[in-house]
Amino acid sequence: MQAQKVKLATSNPESSTVYPILFIIGLVHLLNDALQSVVPALFPVLQNSMGLTFTQLGLIAFALNATSSLIQPVVGIITDKRPSPYALPIGLTFSLFGIIGLALAPSFWVIIISVLFIGLGSAAFHPEGSRVAYMAAGNRRGLAQSIYQVGGNSGQALAPLMAAYILLPLGQKGVLWFTIVAAAAVMLLLYIAAWYKQQVAYSNRPLKQKKTITVKSTDKSIGNRRIITFSICLLIFLVFARSWFHAGITNFYAFYAIENYGIPIADSQIYIFVFLGAGAVGTFFGGPLADRFGKRLVISLSMLGSAPLALLLPFVGPTLAYLLVAIIGFIILSSFSVTVVYAQELVPGRIGLVSGLIVGLAFGMGAVGSVALGVLADWVGLTNTIIFTVSLPFIGLLTFFLPSDQKVREMHN
Template sequence: MLNDSMQAVVPALYTILEDSLNLSLAQVGWIGFMLNMTSSVMQPVVGAFSDKRSLPIMLPIGMGLSLIGMLGIAFAPQFWYLLFAVVFVGLGSAIFHPEGSRVVYFAAGGRRGFAQSVYQVGGNAGSSLAPLMTIFIFAPLGQIGAVWGTLFAALAIAVLLGLLPWYRRKLKEWETARAQAAASSAAGNGGATLVQRASHPRVKFAMGMLVFLVFARSWYHAGISSFYQFYLISDYGLTKQQAQIPVFLFLAAGVLGTYFGGVLADRFGLKNMIVFSIAGASPLALLLPHLPLAWVYPLIAVLGFVILSGFSVAVVYAQFLMPANVGMASGMTTGLAFGMGAIGGVALGNAADAYGLHSVMFACSFLPLVGLFAFFLPTDRPKKQ
């Protein structure tokens, strides 16, 4: 929650930065791109490295980089300085997430969906604070209010330092088990199933499809979290503070959806929840741009609940496909796919400047239809004998 609260500072400042630094919507899109691309593309790299040699101290180091980024955002005098500061926040998140997912993997026991959903609930709760930060901190204080983000970083570093002894102990147990599996594989005792599973063609197809689905969802999420507030101001005549409320409802309902999605996935299956979360949101997304304001509030809350109910499930499904590469699997679903979504932020910002926000929001409403491809994912449920 603390990590994603720092990331939430950036979109929370969009409307403030647009005025203080005289930014265009395209530049707003580039800010989101730098944040998400840095935090996302680096995640599979960090995950692959930590699968071979995990360093628990990377967790507080990542938070330290985010702290530097928060200070840079607060005092950035122009657009390019702001982009540089945002990179530090992104790098800190890229280091934190794969290691954090491994901590959850160790703590989960047999309830992987539930454990990952609790972890992602923390992240989504932090992200959902963005509109409230705009209303209560950044609207009164302006850009300098980003200094408050350093408190999130300092508290997170303290929490992680307390977690390190337990994490080191669990990591040694995991490395011992992995060495035994490798030895079993070399001896021809069937251990190759665990170690080599990631190279299977069916696994590669499933991972590619999963990343593509999360990519489409990330484009839509970028449209709502970054640009829907501008759409509400221009098309519905809301103030900056009033425009934060529907966005907050979307993100806050997504927190609940993330939790219940993980719980239901343990019962009904990972693939089934992924299908429901993305494809099930399609009719709601198609309706949203055409509703009167009174109907926007309840529908966008339900939409946030449904579409984010598969957020944590996608990570667990990737870990199911690649059990010997937990860090890389987590990095690809929470990282690389969101990096692709960051490209969507830039594309949407440029399209909004060129064609208008109304046209962009209408086009975005079709993105969840991509979720129908989830039917092609292999099942994670054992076949009944």
Template sequence: MPVTETAARSVAVRTGTVYFILFAISAVHMLNDTMQAVVSALFPIFEESMGLSYAQVGWIAFTLNMTSSVMQPVVGLVSDKRPAPWMLPFGMALSMIGLAGLAFAPSFWLLLLSVVLIGLGSAIFHPEGSRVVYFAAGGRRGLAQSIYQVGGNFGQSLAPLMTIFIFVPLGQRGAAWGMLLAAAAIVVLLKVVPWYSGQLAAHGAPAKRRKPAGAEQLHAARKERRVVMFALMLLLVLVFCRSWYAAGMGNFYQFYVRDTYGLTISAAQLPLFLFMAAGVAGTFLGGILADRFGRKT
């Protein structure tokens, strides 16, 4: 019998925080976002070797972010109704195929197709990964979420280092090394998926929503729905604004400092790395502070 969300939460709290699973899914999050970071790390290589314009580089970034972000609610909607642990390794397999295409794509359009596969793999991973965090968090929601997010942010922060140590020496073919990241993620998920399946079987089946009985309850439910929708739209605007400047920094700042200050592409990665590393630190500290002082505060 499916249990309510409140009951599932109480079970999770009683069982405590499962740190092994938290760090495992955070590691997979790191590997997943590192695979996404391979795309932005290759921008200066693509610009030089394939003669891409800034507009074409922007289209690659747009394609990656649209497929990895816009598809996430679609996958989340489906997985809420029918959770599927097997989707986690499937998403990693899609990213692996995309990285192979990225390494050997001879044209701009094949680059875009490869990026679509990487984006879809990421979109599939995130909703199911968040549910794993939900079950493993116990009573430490802020810390659990920060551990999960730190993995992703750390993976993104590796892009400048990959440009320096892999893609400047090896060029576009260096993206093939990213396939090892996908393989490592699948290996880790072989430990996570059975545990996640057990949690779903025990107390994770989605509960059916009860229809309000009377007119007052119906009015209250509609009012609550409006408040929730307003809060979600406000959060969406905030995340959009934050992501706008973060994407601009991550994708184009390296070109700006190269052209403005005369730095080499390798040297231009250092300030970019500091920016991303500060995001990792802020995410981790934010989770600890949220548990200590409350998420609203």
């Protein structure tokens, strides 16, 4: 029943894809994640102006990602039961306050409080944003999630450019320019919330005329539930590993490039931009490829295909590193949206919870990775930390234990 309820929330429940809504929610996802990306983009500035250690930088990343991620499953559970269209603009208003605080913060602890506000705004946005993408998807769920998620990855890709061309020249107070971004996101989300509210009202009308069907538990259904539970736990672990890799590259590879290649801060940020920019392109193509060739296959290839290239990264020169980070970013982030759709099909009707677990909890556990990698970098050095980071994609071997797309369909039929 719940899966049907969400399906009816499109203009044509059977097949219509509402592209204007998808593009707007994708744009807002870009703006939201750009606001989040201001925090790691500010790291080189804060390290110079406040003398912060790698551990303190890791704690800032932890405060941001733990708040934005660990709360997402809770938000998803609540909104699965009671959809909350206006949680979207309200959440981004919290981010607006956090950006103002970050720009004016005089100390490490005020920075922590400010990023907590940004994290709260993101936690409110992501589960409901994913629901909007699902409602507007029609029968093209992979493509819809790709449009939505590529916005977020593009926003993250802007972080090194923001560092190089806004934050390094203007310093900490340059963050004030991003209040314009936050305000624009709030305005767009007011429009999205109005559409979302109409879809919820529309989907509730026919559901009231439906009868509830009780299905008795059988040995087969119990076995299917065990497979689904195992698969969700494994998928969360895989995304967890990918998020540690992502955190290692985005938070610490720039420092590695400065140390090993002898380049200035602004130039080091280009590596991160190339990685995230190529990743955004990979995210877009991953969804349609999964619609055609299967979701488990794309998830497997995204990790195992990037693993040998990632292992080469610490041992190449500065020029070849540009090419490698681009290819690695494209391949490993091609499954970013696919994992969400795969999880939604494993647990149909729980869009908010699934989004909170996969996009929020699992990917956000990169927050823990940020702290652990920061401590590791202070302890054993950047080179050893990067070598550990690039070995993580080999965990993708575990994807062979996930059920095939056909098996997932059979379990729910």
